[in-house]
Amino acid sequence: MESKRIAAEKAAAYIRAGMIVGLGTGSTAYWAIQKIGKNVKEGLSIQAVATSVHSENLAKELGIPVLSISEVDSIDLTIDGADEVDDSWNLIKGGGGALLREKIVASMSKELIIIVDESKKVNQLGKFPLPVEIVQFGNEVTQKRLGKLGCVPQLRMSEDQAFLTDNGNYIVDCHFEHIIQPHELNTTINMIPGVVDNGLFIKLATRVIVGYNDGSVVEL
Numbered sequence: 001m002e003s004k005r006i007a008a009e010k011a012a013a014y015i016r017a018g019m020i021v022g023l024g025t026g027s028t029a030y031w032a033i034q035k036i037g038k039n040v041k042e043g044l045s046i047q048a049v050a051t052s053v054h055s056e057n058l059a060k061e062l063g064i065p066v067l068s069i070s071e072v073d074s075i076d077l078t079i080d081g082a083d084e085v086d087d088s089w090n091l092i093k094g095g096g097g098a099l100l101r102e103k104i105v106a107s108m109s110k111e112l113i114i115i116v117d118e119s120k121k122v123n124q125l126g127k128f129p130l131p132v133e134i135v136q137f138g139n140e141v142t143q144k145r146l147g148k149l150g151c152v153p154q155l156r157m158s159e160d161q162a163f164l165t166d167n168g169n170y171i172v173d174c175h176f177e178h179i180i181q182p183h184e185l186n187t188t189i190n191m192i193p194g195v196v197d198n199g200l201f202i203k204l205a206t207r208v209i210v211g212y213n214d215g216s217v218v219e220l
């Protein structure tokens, strides 16, 4: 908890007045949104774009002005969490189910600061199941095709129903264990009909900030 908060607060220090700021999703991004809300209350003038309905609601509760994605052409700085970060700063994201909006916002951002606690740093991606957002139509065959890529696909459930993203789609968590060529896998997955996008974020992060349990925080 503390390691996530300190990473988030270090990232928030990069925000300058007048910026359009992308707000990530998850328990680490939560702390960034809290800090931004505090700064806004103290007079910082920014506008934000959120990566999920949940983050948007939180931002509004804290008094952060939120724009719709349709109102912006580009974003100055986005702060978001990740489920895994490798040595090349490639990421697995989507543990919270927000990968599609997160990837769209990341791709529009001049700077993407990833904030993680130390448990998220890995040498190779893949231990964390890779989330893939798929449309409901034909989802059974899409899941089978994902399985042929060498993973065990598992439809994400919420209680006894399929989990639905903010976009009304399903998430399949693909258990690979080892992802050797993340760039190629990203392309291959996204070529499957029915796949909307997947949680591999390749060469999108411009800064990674890691919070440690001993209270230290390191920018990679």
Ligand SMILES: O=C(CO)[C@H](O)[C@H](O)COP(=O)(O)O
Pocket (backbone or CB within 6 Å): 024, 025, 026, 027, 028, 029, 080, 081, 082, 083, 092, 093, 094, 095, 096, 097, 098, 099, 102
């Ligand atoms: O990609 C995400 C949500 O879709 C999150 O950034 C990722 O799951 C990390 O979450 P947390 O900070 O709670 O560990």
